Structure formats: structure tokens, C-alpha cells
Amino acid sequence: MYVKFPEGATKRTNPEAAADVVYDAVIVGGGIAGAIIASRLGAAGKSVLILEAGPAEDLTLKGYEGYLDRFYSATSKDNQSPYPVNPNAPMPRGTDARRISPGTPDSSAYLVQSGPFATDTTYTRVLGGTTMHWEAKTPRMLPEDFRTRSLYGVGADWPLTYEDLSPYYNEAEHEIGVSADVEDQSYLGVEFDEGYVFPMKGLPLSYLDRMVAEDVDGMPVELDGVRRELRVRPYPQARNGIPNPGYVPRGAVSTYQVEVGGRCQGNNNCVPLCPVQAKYHAGKTLSLALQSPDVHLVGQAVAYRVHVDEHTRRVTEIEYRRYDKPDSTHFTTERARGRLFVLAANAVENPRLMLASGLPGSNGLVGRNFMDHAYLLAWALLPEVAGTFRGTNCTGGITDLRGGGFRGRQAAFSVDIHNDGWGWARGAPMTDLADLVDAGGRYGESLRQGLVDRVSRQLQLAFMVEVPANPSNRVTVDPAYTDHLGNMRPILTYDLPDYTMRGVAYARQLSKRIFARLGAEDHTRYDPDFWGYAVYGGEGYEIRGGNHLAGTHMMGSDPKTSVVDANQRSWEHSNLYLVGGGSMPTVSTSNVTLTIAALCLRSAAAILAQLDAESAPIRLTSTDTAQARPQEVVL
Amino acid sequence: MTAPAFEEFLSLSVDLTAFEETDLLGTGLAHQYLAKVRDACGEEVVTALLDAYRAARAEATGDDGRPDPRRLDRALRHRVFSDERLGPVARNVIKLWYAGTWYGLPPEWTDCYGARPAAETSTVTAASYQEGLLWRAIAANPPGAKAPGYGSWAQPPRIDPRYRKGQGHDGTG
Numbered sequence: 001m002y003v004k005f006p007e008g009a010t011k012r013t014n015p016e017a018a019a020d021v022v023y024d025a026v027i028v029g030g031g032i033a034g035a036i037i038a039s040r041l042g043a044a045g046k047s048v049l050i051l052e053a054g055p056a057e058d059l060t061l062k063g064y065e066g067y068l069d070r071f072y073s074a075t076s077k078d079n080q081s082p083y084p085v086n087p088n089a090p091m092p093r094g095t096d097a098r099r100i101s102p103g104t105p106d107s108s109a110y111l112v113q114s115g116p117f118a119t120d121t122t123y124t125r126v127l128g129g130t131t132m133h134w135e136a137k138t139p140r141m142l143p144e145d146f147r148t149r150s151l152y153g154v155g156a157d158w159p160l161t162y163e164d165l166s167p168y169y170n171e172a173e174h175e176i177g178v179s180a181d182v183e184d185q186s187y188l189g190v191e192f193d194e195g196y197v198f199p200m201k202g203l204p205l206s207y208l209d210r211m212v213a214e215d216v217d218g219m220p221v222e223l224d225g226v227r228r229e230l231r232v233r234p235y236p237q238a239r240n241g242i243p244n245p246g247y248v249p250r251g252a253v254s255t256y257q258v259e260v261g262g263r264c265q266g267n268n269n270c271v272p273l274c275p276v277q278a279k280y281h282a283g284k285t286l287s288l289a290l291q292s293p294d295v296h297l298v299g300q301a302v303a304y305r306v307h308v309d310e311h312t313r314r315v316t317e318i319e320y321r322r323y324d325k326p327d328s329t330h331f332t333t334e335r336a337r338g339r340l341f342v343l344a345a346n347a348v349e350n351p352r353l354m355l356a357s358g359l360p361g362s363n364g365l366v367g368r369n370f371m372d373h374a375y376l377l378a379w380a381l382l383p384e385v386a387g388t389f390r391g392t393n394c395t396g397g398i399t400d401l402r403g404g405g406f407r408g409r410q411a412a413f414s415v416d417i418h419n420d421g422w423g424w425a426r427g428a429p430m431t432d433l434a435d436l437v438d439a440g441g442r443y444g445e446s447l448r449q450g451l452v453d454r455v456s457r458q459l460q461l462a463f464m465v466e467v468p469a470n471p472s473n474r475v476t477v478d479p480a481y482t483d484h485l486g487n488m489r490p491i492l493t494y495d496l497p498d499y500t501m502r503g504v505a506y507a508r509q510l511s512k513r514i515f516a517r518l519g520a521e522d523h524t525r526y527d528p529d530f531w532g533y534a535v536y537g538g539e540g541y542e543i544r545g546g547n548h549l550a551g552t553h554m555m556g557s558d559p560k561t562s563v564v565d566a567n568q569r570s571w572e573h574s575n576l577y578l579v580g581g582g583s584m585p586t587v588s589t590s591n592v593t594l595t596i597a598a599l600c601l602r603s604a605a606a607i608l609a610q611l612d613a614e615s616a617p618i619r620l621t622s623t624d625t626a627q628a629r630p631q632e633v634v635l
Numbered sequence: 636m637t638a639p640a641f642e643e644f645l646s647l648s649v650d651l652t653a654f655e656e657t658d659l660l661g662t663g664l665a666h667q668y669l670a671k672v673r674d675a676c677g678e679e680v681v682t683a684l685l686d687a688y689r690a691a692r693a694e695a696t697g698d699d700g701r702p703d704p705r706r707l708d709r710a711l712r713h714r715v716f717s718d719e720r721l722g723p724v725a726r727n728v729i730k731l732w733y734a735g736t737w738y739g740l741p742p743e744w745t746d747c748y749g750a751r752p753a754a755e756t757s758t759v760t761a762a763s764y765q766e767g768l769l770w771r772a773i774a775a776n777p778p779g780a781k782a783p784g785y786g787s788w789a790q791p792p793r794i795d796p797r798y799r800k801g802q803g804h805d806g807t808g
Contacts, residue, residue, distance in 0.1 A: 071779060072761035075736060204789040241785070265782030268775070275779050385799055387792025389775035390783065419788065420778070433733050433769055437726050441716065444653040445797075447729065451772045452798045 003059060003250065003277055003287050010056040010127075013049070013296035015322055015334045023049045023296075024611055026318055026338035028303045028353070030056070031129020032593060033580040033600045034344035035285035036175065040604035042292030046611060049296045049336050050289075051320055053089035053345075054126040056299020059283045067132075068275050079133045079272040079547075083126050086326040087484040089302055094120040094545075097531045105491065111348070112481050112491040118531045119494055121372050121545030123346050127299065130346065130547065131281040131593065133272040135393050136238040138178050138594040139414070140169050142403045143189040145588035148468070152408040154499060155468035156369075156585035159557040159566040162190075165598050170196065172597035173236075176280040177249055179203050179264075180236030187233070188403040200241040200249065202234050203264065206419050208386040209234075209396035212459065215518045216398065221510070224406040232396045232417065238280040238594070239264045239392065250284050268420060270393045298322070301334065302485055303345070306357040306576075314575045315341045321485045329484045339614065340575045340607060344600075347371075347549035347582035348475055352490040354553075354578070355477045361572060365563050367476055369469035369554050371587045373546030374411075374496055376463040376504050377425040378511035380520035381454075388458045389429065391419040401510075402589040411503025413465040414589045421458030422523075424544070429455045459520060463507035466588050467500050469551050496543065501536035508541065548592045550581035567606035568599060575610075579603055643685045644669045650688075650707070651729045654768055659732070662766035667759055668728075671737055674753035676724055684721050687714045720748055733772070735763030772798070 025041055027034040030052035038048045057063050071082040080093045090110035098106045100115035113119070123130045143162035148155040170193065173180075179200040182192050205213070213232035221228055240249040240262050249262050264278040277284075289295045305319040318341060321331040343350045351367035360366045398415040406412075422428035429451070436442040436450045467473075473495065477488035496504075508524075515522045526533065532543040556562025559571035568583045570576040579600050581592045645665055649656050659665055673681050691710035695702040716722045723744045730738050739756040758764055765780040774792040776783050 068779065069761050072764045073758050075756055075758055077778075204786050206788040207791055210789070263785045265784055266776070266786075266788050267779055267782040268788075269779035273779065276782070385792065385794060387774060387794070389770075389773055389778075390792065391788030395788065429769060429773065430734055430736075433730060434738070437729050437733075441712075443651050443711075443716075443725075443729055447733075448653050448772045449798050451769065452794055456773050456792060456794065 003284050004061070005058040005287050005290050007058065009290040010058050010297050010299055013298050015298050015301065015332075018049055018296060018298060019335050019337070021047070021049070021337070023047045023336070023338040025049075025340045025342055025607065026051065026336045027342040027344055028318060029053075029129065029344035029346070029349070030127045030282065030286060030297065031344065031346065032131045032176075032282040032285065033596055034342065035282040035289055036597055036600040037342055037344065037579065037604045037607065038295050039285050039289035040601070041607065042289050042295040044608050045292075045294065046608070047294040047296075048289075049298065049338065051301040051303055051318065051336060052127050052297060052299045053302045054086065054299065055326060056127050056297055059127070059287060064277065067273055071273055077272070079122060080124060082273045083124055083132065084326065086125070088300070088323040088326055088329070088331075089125045090483055091125045092122045094122050096120070099529070099531045099533075107481055110483065110489055112478075112489055114491055114493045115495075117495045117534065117543075119372065119492070119545040120532065121547050121549065123348065123547060123549065128282040128286070134281075134547075134593060135270045135591070136279045136593075137394065137416075137591045138173070138176070138180075138236045138238045139399070139590045140185070140190055141165075141588055141590045141595055144403050144407075145586050145590070148407065148586050148588070152405075154407060156554065156556065158585050159555055159562075164566075165595075165602070166193070168598035168601045169594065171601050172594055174199050174247070175285065175601070176238045176594070176597055177240060178236050178238050178594075179241030180234070184234050185236055187399065197244045198236065199247040200243050203237055203239070203241050203392065203395055205232065205234055205396045206391040206417075208388055208391075208419060208459065209417050211382065211384070211386050212417055212518065213396070216514060219514070219517055221401070223401070223404065224409065226404060226406075228400055228404075230398050230400050233399050234396050235394060235416075237392065237395075239270070239274070240278045264392060266391050268389060268391060268393065300324075300326075302487055303353050304333070304356075304485075304487060306341070306343075306353060306359060308357075308359065308573060313573050315573050321487070323485060331485055340577065340611060342577045342579055342607070344579045346580055347552045348490045348492070350578050350580060350582050351475045351552040352477055352488065355475070356488040359573075361563055363560055363563075365471070365554065365561070367552050368471040368474045369551040370473040370475055370492065370494060370549070371467050371469060371551035371584070373548045373587060374465045374467055374500050374504060375544040375546050376465060376507050376541055377460060377544070378463070378508060378515070378522070378524045379422045379425050379458065379460045380515045380518070380522045380524070381457045382459050383457075383519045385452060385456045386459065388419065388421040388456055393420055394418055399589075409502065410506055411466045411468075411500045412589050413463045413503055413507055415507075416462040416464065418460040418462055420460075421455060422460050424462065425460055425542075428458060459518070461511055461514065463504070463511070464546060464589060464591075465500055465503045465507060466586070467496065469554065469585060470497060473551075475552050496534060498536070501534065504534075504541055504543065505537055505539065508539070546591075548581065548587055550584040550587045550592055553578040553582040554585050555583040556585065568603045569606065569610075575614075577603055577607060640681070640685060641666065641669060643689065644672075644681075647685065647688045648728065648732060650711070651725065652732045652768055654732070654771075658768075658771075664759065664763055664766055667763075668731055671731065671753070671759050672724065672728060675727075675737060675740070675751060676754065677749070677751065680720065680724055680748065684715070684724055687718065687721055690714060720744070731759070733767055733769040735759065735765070735767040
């Protein structure tokens with residue numbers, strides 16, 4: 001069956017009527033974190049209100065194909081191209097990034113950047129959130145990633161271990177539908193329960209991956225006195241493959257997919273949109289959550305302020321602005337009341353909302369320790385035609401340098417082999433076409449030959465380099481910067497530490513060795529005018545963002561040095577959970593979504609326990625809230 | 636539009652792209668592409684382009700009634716690609732077929748021959764991206780459409796040996 005919402009699910013809740021209801025939980029954000037928590041609370045019979053900043057339409061075949069059509073028609077096919085521009089819930093766009101002049105913040109786009117380092121990092125504010133455009137690579141974090149402070153003196157330790165999170169990783173992999181094989185994913189200390197199988201078999205490596213593997217497998221690398229051998233390894237992927245016994249893949253939205261079972265078809269378009277929903281997106285979980293009549297959803301609802309009782313410090317309500325239409329600034333002020341509140345808006349929007357509400361935390365840590373991955377790209381032409389531009393965006397890579405003692409000195413990384421060639425680095429293949437025709441004078445047979453020669457031999461390696469937590473990297477707000485609805489916009493202050501740059505420099509050297517081993521022509525050249533140009537050790541590099549937002553409400557075991565506890569519950573506001581990448585003390589070398597999903601499954605259990613423990617009526621004392629009412633649930 | 640102009644546009648497109656007439660007609664976009672060139676550049680430019688193309692073919696055609704590839708290549712370079720007015724338009728026609736995008740003409744062209752609103756960079760229709768010949772030339776699908784099927788990416792690409800480096804002919808159309 002293809003993914004769709006119960007008919008009318010997004011319209012069945014009247015915001016004004018909802019304001020008179022005290023929900024068990026109010027969730028801000030209809031992305032993966034909010035969807036997972038809503039689904040678990042709904043299944044336990046709790047009443048839930050989800051506030052979504054983007055328009056909320058029932059997920060249907062027609063609606064999804066609207067995104068697809070917008071993508072086909074767009075002249076710029078960046079990762080936001082399928083999603084309509086919405087000034088009331090604006091989103092950062094990769095194409096917004098500009099070089100920042102010292103002392104002059106770039107406020108030309110929604111995300112205000114005060115630098116010194118500019119980033120093109122993005123997130124998508126539509127129902128389903130950034131999982132609409134994510135690539136859906138789902139590596140688990142390594143056991144050592146939870147203890148980088150103790151082991152390497154870098155970053156922060158988690159209040160959780162790999163073993164603590166492991167059962168939730170299992171559950172998350174089944175919730176989002178991961179294709180992978182245990183034997184490929186057991187490395188650098190990652191262990192699986194005995195007999196564990198992923199929901200679906202691993203996706204085959206691409207022909208390009210195999211060509212790289214022929215030369216790279218067994219390549220010796222010595223780092224900090226430890227010799228290791230590289231190998232090309234498949235990545236686990238949140239997209240439908242061949243199911244293992246007992247698992248029924250979810251999703252597939254085209255009627256054709258219904259017939260063939262919803263498997264990945266190799267559209268090579270994971271980012272920005274899988275045309276057939278073989279790739280997981282949070283709509284799949286939302287469609288289950290909304291099966292419960294007690295899970296309500298209000299779209300076009302942009303959270304404006306978190307109200308807190310001044311005595312108990314508990315959250316009393318979330319004030320939000322509900323706009324009439326995306327192209328009109330007219331809105332009504334509404335409120336959402338609940339026993340518990342969950343901010344699931346992402347690691348930029350969560351702290352933005354807290355800070356705009358005047359809630360920086362007594363330790364001032366809300367918004368601090370912003371993290372992302374720093375991507376270094378290196379590109380070359382292989383000696384033979386590899387048929388680049390086929391497969392999912394990425395099927396394999398090199399993960400042997402994700403962990404090890406060298407992390408005391410330099411950042412770890414994982415390496416993607418991009419099936420889409422130099423697309424990310426240089427806009428291939430359209431730039432190759434334009435160059436061959438306009439500058440090369442090619443046409444006809446000579447053009448066809450030139451394209452195969454220039455495009456089908458492309459190899460791009462993407463080094464995803466870790467960025468450790470640093471309190472100076474932060475999200476703030478300022479009343480001088482607001483959006484159309486009067487919401488304060490996020491201001492990002494971001495720089496890359498030498499620790500990361502040492503990893504970057506090492507990555508570039510390693511790429512040269514890999515290309516030499518492959519007999520590939522290295523075409524990498526970093527442009528000093530590039531907005532993310534960074535110099536280290538006399539060499540310049542182009543650094544890009546990873547959209548792997550983390551760290552802004554970091555979890556810890558001490559309220560003095562963290563914002564939330566291991567359950568993602570606010571230390572200061574006992575009925576508030578800040579969930580998502582913002583809770584992560586390290587990003588290390590994992591794409592963040594799987595870990596976010598695991599953390600939220602864990603939090604859902606904690607939220608249910610808290611709701612049951614606090615079953616007594618709540619006294620509401622804030623001045624603008626009426627007397628306590630018994631809980632009402634609108635069905 | 637007149638039928639002879641369409642036939643000539645199609646013939647020109649075959650020579651510019653090295654795809655067969657049936658491939659070009661199979662995109663379902665040939666008429667729209669000719670209309671796009673007319674909208675973007677004007678009727679006069681299209682007529683001049685087709686006139687130059689006709690003259691180039693005539694110049695390259697020997698006694699056997701078929702154009703000699705080398706002579707046609709030279710004639711196209713001399714009469715079309717190096718022409719101030721026609722060169723950029725011909726290159727745009729190639730990119731239109733290959734990418735499905737009409738690229739804005741360079742400013743030195745619009746300064747001389749006028750800027751029309753339709754001349755700006757645009758996709759012709761949502762289908763034109765999907766029908767781009769570029770993807771067929773590299774034996775791939777346009778990302779997001781015409782999916783080749785699960786696991787197909789593990790197989791070698793199906794690229795005609797004539798288009799592989801060092802294995803084709805000398806290359807000219």
C-alpha cells in the first residue's frame with residue numbers, strides 16, 4: 001500500500017477549538033523526531049497536538065507528485081528545489097551562502113550568518129521536515145563516539161553509551177526501514193545483538209564503487225603508529241530494498257511502485273526527493289501516528305513563544321502564529337496547551353524558539369555548541385568509464401578512519417563515493433555539457449564522445465569530517481532580525497576548529513594517495529573566492545555544510561554543563577523535552593538522523609512514564625491562562 | 636509554424652546532437668523546442684539559422700547527393716558556429732536538446748540582437764528535463780525520472796563503444 005494519511009487527518013483539528021484542550025503532549029515540528037514521538041504516544045492512547053510550521057496537506061499521491069513536478073521544472077535543482085518558497089516559514093537554502101566580511105553579518109537570507117565561517121547548511125520546513133530531502137544514509141554511531149572526552153580529550157561525553165542506545169537503534173532501523181547487512185556494518189566496535197538482521201538486505205554497491213574497490217581495498221594507511229587497511233564498504237540506507245523475512249516495506253507512492261513492491265529503482269535523486277518514496281521520510285511515520293484519532297495536527301502554525309510558569313518553571317503553553325496563506329502575512333495568534341511539551345523543530349529552530357522566548361537557560365547553554373559536519377570534496381577522472389550517475393546518490397564509501405587513537409589529535413571522517421559524480425563540487429553534468437558545447441566547440445558525435453569521456457569517468461570523494469562541540473559556535477536571536485510573521489530569525493556564529501582542519505588537511509592528502517592508487521587524474525582545485533574557503537597550514541580548502549545539525553541543547557549528566565538529560569528532558573523545565581540533533585554531544589562521523597530516531601524512541605518511553613507518573617491534574621498558574629480545566633480530548 | 640521549417644529544424648538537430656530523428660521525435664518535444672527558439676530569438680533569427688544550415692549542407696554535398704562529414708563539419712563551423720548571431724543560438728539548441736533547459740543567451744548577443752522575455756534561462760516543460768539527451772548519452776537516467784530498476788547500478792553502463800575514449804571515430808559530426 002502506498003503511504004497516505006487517513007483522509008482529512010490534517011484538517012480535522014480546528015486550532016481555536018484545540019486551544020481549549022489540554023493535550024497530553026504538544027509537539028512542535030512534524031519531522032522525524034516529532035512524528036516518532038507522536039506515533040508512540042498515540043499508540044499508547046495519549047492525546048497529542050503537532051504544530052507544523054509548513055502547510056499541512058494530507059500526504060497523497062497527487063500532493064507528492066506536486067513536489068516532483070516542481071523539481072522537474074526548476075532550473076536550479078538544489079536540495080530545496082521541490083519545496084515551495086514560504087516566507088511565513090522560511091528555510092535556509094544552499095544557494096544562499098555568501099562569503100562573510102568580518103564584522104558584517106550576512107542577513108540576506110533567512111539564516112543570518114555572523115561568521116566568521118559561512119555555511120550552506122539547510123533544513124526543510126515542510127511536513128516531514130528535512131527527511132523529505134535527506135540522502136538517507138544511516139550509519140550508527142561508534143561506541144567510542146559516546147566517550148570522546150574521556151578517550152581523546154575532545155568534545156563531550158554522552159550520558160549514554162552505545163549499549164544503552166543499541167536497542168533503540170534496532171527499533172529505529174525498523175521504524176524507518178534500513179537496508180543493510182550486519183556483516184558489513186560490524187566494525188570499529190559496532191556490535192549487533194545476536195541474530196539481529198536489518199529489515200532489508202543491503203543495497204548492492206555501484207559499478208563505480210566496485211571499480212574503486214579493486215584498487216583501494218587493502219590500501220595501507222598508517223595513522224598515529226597504527227596500520228590499517230582501507231576497504232570500500234556499503235552504507236546502510238533508509239530506502240527500500242529486498243526485505244528480510246518478516247518485514248514488510250512501507251511506502252511507495254506511485255501506482256507503479258505499488259505493483260512492484262516499492263523498492264529503490266535507482267532514480268539517483270535521493271536528494272532532493274525520491275520520486276517513488278522508496279526512501280524513508282517522516283510522512284511514513286506520521287501516516288501511522290495519524291491513525292490514532294487522538295493525534296491532532298495543525299499546519300501553518302509557527303511557534304512564536306514558549307510560556308513558562310514563573311514559579312514552577314513548567315511550560316504552560318506554546319503561543320503560535322497561524323497564517324492564513326503562505327503568501328499572506330495575515331495570521332491569528334493561537335495557543336496550544338498540554339501536560340508535556342516537546343520541541344522537535346531541529347537543532348537550529350529549537351534553540352531559536354527558546355531564545356526568542358527569553359529562555360537561554362541559567363547556564364546560558366541553549367543555542368551553544370552548534371555542530372554540523374564539515375565536508376571536503378575531492379574529484380578526479382578514472383582511467384576507465386565507470387558509468388557514473390547511476391544508482392542511489394551514494395552506495396559505498398570508506399569508513400575505516402571513523403575511529404581510532406588519532407582522534408586525540410585530528411578529526412575523524414567517513415568517505416562517500418558519490419554516484420552522482422562531480423555534481424556537488426562542480427555542478428556536473430550540466431557544467432560539463434555547457435563547457436564542452438560553449439568552450440569546446442563540441443557537437444554531434446564529438447559531443448557524445450566528450451560527455452562519456454568527461455562525465456562517465458567522474459569520481460568524487462566526499463570526506464565527512466567531524467566538528468567537535470565548541471560553545472562559541474552558536475545559534476542566537478536578535479529582535480533586529482525577524483521574518484514576515486515577526487518571528488526572530490536564527491543567527492549563526494560558526495567557525496571550524498584546528499582539530500577539524502587537521503582532519504581536512506589529512507583527508508586531502510589521503511585523496512591524493514587514493515587517486516594515485518586508482519591511476520585517476522586529480523582535478524581537485526579549491527577556489528579562493530568560494531564562500532566556504534578556509535585556509536589551514538598554508539593550504540586552502542572549500543568546505544561545505546552537511547545539514548547534520550546538532551549540539552544546541554546538548555544532553556549531559558550534569559545540569560550545570562548541559563541543557564537536557566539523557567531522556568532529552570530539559571533540566572530547567574520539568575515538562576519540556578527538547579529533542580533531535582540538538583541533544584547530541586558529538587556528531588562524530590555519523591549522519592545524524594538514525595541517532596535522532598533512536599534518541600526519540602528512547603524519549604517516547606520516558607515521556608509515557610512521566611505522563612503516567614504525573615496523572616494528577618495540573619495547576620495552571622500563568623497569568624494569561626484560564627483556571628485549570630479537566631483534560632478534554634476532542635475526538 | 637511551417638512544415639518545411641520544422642523538417643529543417645529536425646534535420647539540423649540531428650546533425651547538432653548525433654541522435655537519430657526518431658530519437659528526437661520520440662521526446663515529444665521537437666515542436667515545442669522550435670517554438671521556444673522562435674520565442675527566445677525571433678522568427679528572423681530562426682530563418683537565418685535554417686538558411687545557413689541549408690547552405691552548409693548544400694556546400695558539403697557531393698555528387699552522390701550525401702553530405703561528406705568532414706566538409707559538413709567545416710561548413711557548419713564557418714557558416715553557423717563562428718557566426719556572431721547564429722553561433723550562440725546553435726549552441727543553445729544543442730544544450731536545449733541535451734539538458735532540456737533553454738539557457739539565457741550571452742549579454743553580447745542580447746546587446747546586439749535584442750533581449751526578449753522568453754530568452755531567459757528556463758525549462759520548457761517539466762518533461763523537457765526528463766527528455767534531456769545528456770542522460771542517454773552517458774547511459775544514465777535523468778535523476779528523479781526514468782528509473783532503471785533495483786540493482787541496475789551494479790552493472791557496467793551500456794555505452795556504445797564508439798563513444799568510449801579512444802575507441803570511436805575521429806568525432807566530428
